[in-house]
Amino acid sequence: MKSIIKYILLVLAIGLVGYNSVYLKKLSSVKKTTGENFDAVTYSKKLWDEKLPARLDSAIEITDLIRAVEANPASALDHYSNALGIGNYRYSLVKLTAIAGVINEDEIVLQIAHSDSLLIARLATEFIYGNAVRDASGLVDIKDFTNTTDLNNISEELNKAVRATVLPSFKQKIKQGDKIEMVAATELNKAHINFNNLELIPVRLRIVQ
Amino acid sequence: MTAMPISYNQHIRRFQSLIALLVLCIVLSVLTDKFFTAANGLNVLKQVAVNICIATGMTLIVLTGGIDLSVGSVLALCGAFTAGLLQNGIAIPSADLFIGFTILGAVLVSVIAGALLGLFNGFVITSFKVPPFVATLAMLTIARGFTMLYTGGHPISNLGSGFAFIGTGSIIGIPVPVWIATAVVLLAVFITQKTRLGRYIYAIGGNEIAAKLSGIRINRVKLMVYSIGAALAALGGVIVTSRLDSAQPNAGISYELDAIAAVVIGGTSLTGGKGSVWGTVIGAIIIGVLNNGLVLLNVSPFWQQVVKGGVILLAVVIDKIGEKKE
Numbered sequence: 416m417k418s419i420i421k422y423i424l425l426v427l428a429i430g431l432v433g434y435n436s437v438y439l440k441k442l443s444s445v446k447k448t449t450g451e452n453f454d455a456v457t458y459s460k461k462l463w464d465e466k467l468p469a470r471l472d473s474a475i476e477i478t479d480l481i482r483a484v485e486a487n488p489a490s491a492l493d494h495y496s497n498a499l500g501i502g503n504y505r506y507s508l509v510k511l512t513a514i515a516g517v518i519n520e521d522e523i524v525l526q527i528a529h530s531d532s533l534l535i536a537r538l539a540t541e542f543i544y545g546n547a548v549r550d551a552s553g554l555v556d557i558k559d560f561t562n563t564t565d566l567n568n569i570s571e572e573l574n575k576a577v578r579a580t581v582l583p584s585f586k587q588k589i590k591q592g593d594k595i596e597m598v599a600a601t602e603l604n605k606a607h608i609n610f611n612n613l614e615l616i617p618v619r620l621r622i623v624q
Numbered sequence: 625m626t627a628m629p630i631s632y633n634q635h636i637r638r639f640q641s642l643i644a645l646l647v648l649c650i651v652l653s654v655l656t657d658k659f660f661t662a663a664n665g666l667n668v669l670k671q672v673a674v675n676i677c678i679a680t681g682m683t684l685i686v687l688t689g690g691i692d693l694s695v696g697s698v699l700a701l702c703g704a705f706t707a708g709l710l711q712n713g714i715a716i717p718s719a720d721l722f723i724g725f726t727i728l729g730a731v732l733v734s735v736i737a738g739a740l741l742g743l744f745n746g747f748v749i750t751s752f753k754v755p756p757f758v759a760t761l762a763m764l765t766i767a768r769g770f771t772m773l774y775t776g777g778h779p780i781s782n783l784g785s786g787f788a789f790i791g792t793g794s795i796i797g798i799p800v801p802v803w804i805a806t807a808v809v810l811l812a813v814f815i816t817q818k819t820r821l822g823r824y825i826y827a828i829g830g831n832e833i834a835a836k837l838s839g840i841r842i843n844r845v846k847l848m849v850y851s852i853g854a855a856l857a858a859l860g861g862v863i864v865t866s867r868l869d870s871a872q873p874n875a876g877i878s879y880e881l882d883a884i885a886a887v888v889i890g891g892t893s894l895t896g897g898k899g900s901v902w903g904t905v906i907g908a909i910i911i912g913v914l915n916n917g918l919v920l921l922n923v924s925p926f927w928q929q930v931v932k933g934g935v936i937l938l939a940v941v942i943d944k945i946g947e948k949k950e
Contacts, residue, residue: 436729442715445722562711563870564778 453565459572466554471598471619474508478529481610488608496603497553499546499566503605506551508598508618513538515593523589525615536613538599540586547616548573551600577616585620594623637946641890641906644939648910652917659920666799672912673801674699674860676905678879679886680812681853683904686887687816688849689829689896690749690756695857695883696876697767698741702734703861704771707780707871709733710787727787731862738858739851741767746850750843764880771873781870791867801863808856812901825849829896885932886911889939893947910935 475495483491496505513536516524521541527534549555549570560566599615653660678695685692709730714723741763748759793800816822824845827835836842865871890907892899914935918928
């Protein structure tokens with residue numbers, strides 16, 4: 416008799432824990448209330464095709480950015496760069512004209528005229544990773560997303576677009592000494608601003624001559 | 625009269641970890657005024673709570689003469705399970721069914737999943753006589769791989785304030801992780817000191833053949849011990865995930881080393897049969913205090929690793945010297 420009571424109590428306890436652990440719903444009703452899963456491909460394509468071109472047109476000339484930062488770093492970075500997270504890293508879309516120097520497998524060394532000197536930059540042509548394009552665009556608001564996976568997927572899709580649409584024909588044609596016009600995303604460290612040897616992720620590229 | 629010095633040595637040996645902790649606290653209190661404060665004390669306890677959970681399970685395993693290198697990966701996988709179940713539940717499109725999980729449900733499923741992973745470790749060790757070092761090393765990689773597959777390599781975030789309470793909340797001024805660690809320790813002390821399973825654990829670690837000949841079902845005990853160890857690692861995963869409000873695919877890397885260090889510094893013999901859960905708690909607190917003190921003293925993180933390794937080495941050497949004297 417005692418063991419029967421023990422088993423009944425055990426089953427009741429398991430039932431109680433189970434009842435408070437899971438809930439069942441119709442999948443269709445859950446989808447209706449929460450919406451479909453975030454589609455990073457569609458979102459990024461729309462951003463790339465419809466919203467980004469205007470941002471590229473209004474990107475700041477790199478030489479203007481340098482002058483603005485030299486005059487007032489905090490205000491310049493506030494105006495001309497974006498960041499989704501906290502920390503020192505900011506991302507800018509910069510417009511520039513440069514001369515192609517050494518062409519390596521994964522990057523092209525660029526020479527950019529600034530005042531009386533030449534700046535050196537590296538144009539990434541192979542490894543397009545990170546959040547530079549997404550964050551520099553300033554078009555993605557972290558508050559619109561409930562998880563970082565979706566944000567990461569947007570970056571990945573934008574990087575894919577750079578790899579698939581911006582770079583292939585450019586890489587075939589580029590020669591040392593060519594003049595290039597471009598809009599690129601770049602990362603700036605607020606604590607150690609240095610415009611020499613910047614890494615540039617191209618978003619719009621054109622060989623002028 | 626001649627028995628006195630031996631008894632004194634035994635007393636010193638018994639409390640050597642506690643004495644080391646006290647000396648460490650006194651030294652750090654002298655070196656920095658930020659150390660000996662209530663807020664810092666709670667901070668240290670909060671930081672070591674996860675290691676105490678894992679190291680308590682590790683103590684039971686080490687007492688049987690085994691070891692579990694997979695706890696860090698199990699922590700990551702079970703943390704990811706918790707986050708995944710909370711956020712996405714389980715969808716069964718063919719039945720138009722969505723199974724949602726409450727916090728209790730997600731935590732329970734994760735701890736059970738951890739226990740099953742430990743059970744698998746135990747099964748491989750007992751059935752195929754694979755050395756625990758190798759079997760759990762394999763699980764370390766397997767569980768990490770599954771974590772990456774499950775999360776796609778991305779963190780799972782925004783798990784809600786209710787869940788965050790587990791890792792960041794307080795009850796009567798004491799952080800919830802400290803309460804959880806306390807409950808785990810008390811349960812483990814009860815198991816090791818007051819139950820048959822506890823006596824079997826010590827017996828197997830002391831002399832496995834003798835334990836077998838005296839009728840103890842060694843394989844069953846080992847299966848239970850590895851399951852408990854992994855379940856506690858899973859519980860650690862829940863706390864870590866809650867504290868960060870995010871399941872990180874890289875969570876728990878090298879946590880197994882901290883847990884083993886706590887066990888060793890706490891005086892548990894790596895060959896099994898000797899040691900205690902209380903010793904491990906002291907060991908974990910020593911590591912936590914050491915980490916905290918080195919940070920407060922602005923010691924470079926690279927030197928911190930060197931010092932931590934040195935302390936572990938010193939603890940083992942002192943233990944061996946003490947054993948020889950006995």
